[in-house]
Amino acid sequence: MPYTIEEIAKALGARAEGKTDLTITSAAEPAQAGPDQLALAMKPAFAAGLSQGKARAAMLWADAVWTDYEIEAAILVPRPRVAMAGLSAIFDPGQGYGTGIHPTAIVDPGARLGTNVSVGPMAYVAADAVIGDNSVIGPQAYIGTAARIGAGALLHSGVRIMARVRIGDRFIAHPGCVVGSDGHSFVTAEESAVEQARASLGESVTAEGQSWIRLHSLGAVVIGDDVELGANTTIDSGTVRPTQIGNGCKIDNLCHVAHNVRIGNDCLFAAQCGIAGSTVIGNNVTLGGQVGVTDNTSIGDNVVAGGASKVFSKVPAGRVIMGSPAVKMDTHLDGYKAIRRLPRLFEQVAALQKAVFKSGENE
Known part of the structure; x- marks a missing residue:
């Protein structure tokens, strides 16, 4: 859908200058931008590419002198990345999921769907499940027995929400995401080699081989509002109490949150992070890609962990860490x-x- 420069600027809370009635159909990098595209040149280094493209309008940094470039209009933004978030939302064409309930979808008569809920081809909604208003359930998605999903949810194709999971409003789950799978909980009839290794810190292991006995996961998962889970990310159910993820958390692809973990609000985890069981993570914690966190430990509020860090012990609030084992970042860099x-x-x-x-x- 096309928009004028003025409409885009108003939506972004930005300033528009020049021919604000120019119509824009999409965004592009400066050197590749066409006449009907908005060139994204929010740093001087990027603006150098405007001369190579054919854009008539550009998005520039707040104090840019837009008339120095051969363009007819400009949108000036103080926070480029924030402006990009708004712009990408405007021009996102979506996945083309249909509306209503597809003829091949199965919705149990005992399920309750809010108003304007879409259920895609070959999706399944089980008995006693509740789905909030204006939610989209993509193709081949699965909603388990007595699951609760709030309003405005977007479940992409192949998402699995297992039984009794509870999720707040505006939830987004990308393809292959699984919420509520059983935790990896097993025990042996007698003391195991693992228990001995933990108790002795590896000094002696005398236990003989035994078969593993499964602990069932009774706790399910509770997720707050405005949470987004990446493709093929998995969240395990708690053993007795629920695994918990707070409001506003954004978890990337191929991450794993184990049973009984508690995560605070507005945390950001990059791809391939693994959080072992019963760990407690505070608010506004950022984990870089491939960060691993051991079981039964804690990470305080506002901690930042560099990529591939391995956390084996408690981390106090506000600390920046890196390495394996993870230590203060300046200590790691000195080493x-x-x-x-x-x-x-x-x-x-x-x-x-x-x-x-x-x-x-x-x-």
């Missing part, structure tokens, strides 16, 4: 610098040894 200096140090020691031995021979 890394020291490791890089080792070859030079070895050379210096070798030269010193040679000089000392040669001096001894001369005596």
Whole structure:
């Protein structure tokens, strides 16, 4: 759908200048932008590409002198990334999911659907499930028995919401996401090698091999409002109490949250993070890609963990950490610098040894 420069600027809360009635159909990088596209040049380095494209309008940084470029209109934004969020929402064409309940979908008579709910091809909604108003259930999605999903949800194709899971409003789940799978909980009839290793910190393991006995997951999962889960991310049910994810959390693709974990509000996890069972994570915690967190520990509010960090112990609030094991980022960087200096140090020691031995021979 086309929009004028003025309409886009108003939607973004930004300032429009020049020919604000120009019609824009989409956004593009400056060098590839066509006459009907908005060139995204929100840094001076990006604006250099405007001369290579054919854009008549551009989105620029707040104090840019737009008349310095061969364009007819400009949108000036103080926070480029925030403006990009709004712009991407305006021009997102969506996945083309249909409206209403598709003839191949199965909705149990005992399920309750709010107004304007769409259920895609070959999707299944089980008995006693409740889906809020204006929600979209994509093709081949599954909603389990007595699950509760709030208003404005978007479940992409192949999402699985298992029995008794409770989810707030405006939930987004990307393809292949599974919420409410059983936790990885097993025990042996007698003390196991794992228990001995934990108790002795690896000094002795004498237990013989045994079969594993399964602990069923009774707690399900509780998720707050405005949560987004990436493709193929999995959230395990709690053993007795629910696994919990707070409001506003954004969890990337291929992440795993194990049973009994509690996550606060507005956390951001990048791809391939793994949170082991019964760990407690505070509010506004950011985990880089491939961060691993051990079981039964805690991470305080506002912690930032660099990519591939491995957290084996409690982390106090406000700390920036990195490494394996994770330590304060400045400590990790100092250690890394020291490791890089080792070859030079070895050379210096070798030269010193040679000089000392040669001096001894001369005596």
